[in-house]
Amino acid sequence: MKIDRRHLLALGASSLAVTFPMAGVWAQEGGLRERMGQVGSFEDLQALAQEVAKTPFEAPQRVPSRFTDLNHDQYMSIRLAEGGKVWSGTDLPFRMAPFHAGWLFPHPIALYQIGSDGTQPVAFDPNRFAYPQEIPAPDQGETERLGHAGFRLFDRFDFERDIAAFLGASYFRAVGKEMQYGLSARGLALNTAQFGEEEFPIFRAFWFHRPGPESNAIIVLALLDSASTAGAYRFVIESGRSTVMDVTASIYPRTELDGIGLAPITSMYLHGENDYSKRDDFRPEVHDSDGLVMRTGAGEWIWRPLRNPSAPRISTFSDTAPRGFGLQQRDRSFAHYLDDGVYYDRRPNLWIEPSGDWGKGRVELVELPANDETVDNVVVYWRPESTPQPDQPVTVGYRMTWGTEMPDRLPAPGRVMATWTGIGGIPGEERDPKVRKFVVDFTGGDLARLGEGDAVEAVVSGSAGAVRRVACRPIEELGGWRMNFDLDPEGADSVDLRAFLRYRGGALTETWIYTWNPKDG
Numbered sequence: 001m002k003i004d005r006r007h008l009l010a011l012g013a014s015s016l017a018v019t020f021p022m023a024g025v026w027a028q029e030g031g032l033r034e035r036m037g038q039v040g041s042f043e044d045l046q047a048l049a050q051e052v053a054k055t056p057f058e059a060p061q062r063v064p065s066r067f068t069d070l071n072h073d074q075y076m077s078i079r080l081a082e083g084g085k086v087w088s089g090t091d092l093p094f095r096m097a098p099f100h101a102g103w104l105f106p107h108p109i110a111l112y113q114i115g116s117d118g119t120q121p122v123a124f125d126p127n128r129f130a131y132p133q134e135i136p137a138p139d140q141g142e143t144e145r146l147g148h149a150g151f152r153l154f155d156r157f158d159f160e161r162d163i164a165a166f167l168g169a170s171y172f173r174a175v176g177k178e179m180q181y182g183l184s185a186r187g188l189a190l191n192t193a194q195f196g197e198e199e200f201p202i203f204r205a206f207w208f209h210r211p212g213p214e215s216n217a218i219i220v221l222a223l224l225d226s227a228s229t230a231g232a233y234r235f236v237i238e239s240g241r242s243t244v245m246d247v248t249a250s251i252y253p254r255t256e257l258d259g260i261g262l263a264p265i266t267s268m269y270l271h272g273e274n275d276y277s278k279r280d281d282f283r284p285e286v287h288d289s290d291g292l293v294m295r296t297g298a299g300e301w302i303w304r305p306l307r308n309p310s311a312p313r314i315s316t317f318s319d320t321a322p323r324g325f326g327l328q329q330r331d332r333s334f335a336h337y338l339d340d341g342v343y344y345d346r347r348p349n350l351w352i353e354p355s356g357d358w359g360k361g362r363v364e365l366v367e368l369p370a371n372d373e374t375v376d377n378v379v380v381y382w383r384p385e386s387t388p389q390p391d392q393p394v395t396v397g398y399r400m401t402w403g404t405e406m407p408d409r410l411p412a413p414g415r416v417m418a419t420w421t422g423i424g425g426i427p428g429e430e431r432d433p434k435v436r437k438f439v440v441d442f443t444g445g446d447l448a449r450l451g452e453g454d455a456v457e458a459v460v461s462g463s464a465g466a467v468r469r470v471a472c473r474p475i476e477e478l479g480g481w482r483m484n485f486d487l488d489p490e491g492a493d494s495v496d497l498r499a500f501l502r503y504r505g506g507a508l509t510e511t512w513i514y515t516w517n518p519k520d521g
Contacts (some may be wrong), residue, residue: 021487036110036223039207042120043219050393051251052223052284053230060107060204064142066100070135075103077132084128085154086113086208089248093156094211094218098122098148100129100166108147110205119207124148145356149475151206153218155239163239169200174243176403182267182288182328184345186234186401187224188251189261189381192366193314201226203233219418229388230251242403246355252396257388261364261381264354264399267327269306271374273336274419275520283338286373288347289327291416292365292380293510297321301510303416306378308370310519315365325363325379326351330417332404348402349385352382355397360385362476374467414445414501414509417480424486436516442501442509443480450474450481450503458483458497464492
């Protein structure tokens, strides 16, 4: 697993944690570890999380400074030793490899294995790691203070390349069949839209149910903790063409969670075809994801292209009983990125599908300005209308699908494949630079069955200004349809746009949503 921008956010968890007093269950280390060692099921973990939530938050201990002082290259030089994976040399279909604590990950977490012989700790053992000459292996005294920072999972299809990794705060990632990492997920988001006040919960311990020889999935439990809440998480992880995680999360608030975000996704968008004027890069596009996709409770599909804004932007999409949302990388052409180092064209999508009725709330999209691709500047999550309160636990379930393919059971209409913008008007005539032209390309669904003579129409509306020169037509080279229109903002500071293609009174495509403002172009 590549260590990159998302791990910088682990510093946010660390700096937040040290501001809180050490008391309660965490001060009783022996008792806590005894309780952890008794967790043999999700119900046991729920009871432990509820107990933890009734005590003040305490920061975890730090590993010896010579490991926290390591830089990126030094930390990465500590390798997993031959045979260092848990379950190496067995006939089990999964392997687990711990991450060494250090660098940006100064707090050791607890790892446990649940098997037929009960719950056993996965103790820190320096023999699992190969230390370079300039970083001597820890002595006995250091070993007692060291630990694991997280873990990677491998499956029987490839015991050398990992399919999922949990590392830093409550962050985790997974891959699809392309075995390419990209965007991240988190256990919980807190106060993300309250800039400067975001809280980063941490996973303090993990439990692994020992899989059977014929198992297609592995069950992982996790204890979440932060100043505002504790939580119990259950992940059922199954690999294949896509990696699927069925998640159950029980949240036990310490305080009112007004800024809670469920099933949060974090990604990066630097520049793309809809804001190429900002580019000073040989690569035409640089992003892990290019749009937010939603399926509302009413069944409408919505596509919102991502932007790198000039100032922090929060977009909200109210809904009841949402059917799903996620971030996607729809542009899969290498020629559109020209990056032979990190291959943005291979980045996975992540689709969140709620289990049961999530009630009223909103999908909240946070976009932050970024001038470098090492900065995660996009976050999206579900924010429930009702605020979780202390002594009122909240349990939610959802399925996460990681990879380049959407679940087969979710047939979608025609999809937006690209959004282009530029000066409006007609070439050869006098043109007003304030008028903007929008071009949106659609493919898929029933579009390929319709031609120039069919009564396909573009439906476009704006919250302000005037929409003109609306047109749509099939483009053989694209294998789809193109819609274009001009927007005259007529002095408006911002215009919310909606558009889709319609045929015989029914929607042919998902709904394209865009917010234009003059600062972003």
